[in-house]
Amino acid sequence: MSAESRYAQQIITELEGIEFETGSDIRKYTERVRRLSRALAMELEYSAQELEASLKDLPPADGESHMAVRRKARSIARHLRRSAEAQRTVGIEAVRTWGSMVKHFEHLIKPKKRRKTIDLES
Template identity: 45%
Template sequence: MTAHTTKLKRIISEMESTELNTGSEIRAYCDKARDALKSMAVELEFTATELQSRLMELPPEGNEGRMKVRTKARTCARHLRKSAKAARTGAAEATRTWASITRQFEYILGPVKKVKPKKILNLKI
């Protein structure tokens, strides 16, 4: 079990207890969803690499060569890599959920504070 798996279990247990009654709870839930999906993406990538390595070690079938086994292993691992990509997309969508809520329900949440950009340098030439 990797550190990401442990983190994922902790995040999911925290998400289950969220009631979504306040704006801060909704935002915290969206942040936790993003973190969970990012951890899931990393876990899937690691597993895809491990699966591909293990499948490449298998003996070839009949008269096929080692290259055929490598191609088959890469094909099988590709599905987990696509799952990892989908999890990363899900993490981005979880972040967009909060942004959408702040736009659509601004009248309930209150106006969003606009941050004035800070000047880095005051150069006089």
């Protein structure tokens, strides 16, 4: 099991324990989702590189060049790279969840500061 996999499992365990009772819980959850998606994106990116490298070494079919094998390997690994990009998007959207929460429920999250007035007449 890779370090990224262990890290992802740890974050998933943390996510399971978070209840949406306070604003800080929601923020904590979205930050953990962002970290998880970053770890998964890294794992997918590494896996894409490893897969492409191992497929490049396969022997070509009859009448096929080594260049064609490399092109096929790159094409197959592209799917994992797109998955990694999708995971990065998951992290971005999680962070946007918190931003949207602040935007729409700011009055509940951050109480407005009262301006101090200075009495100049006294």
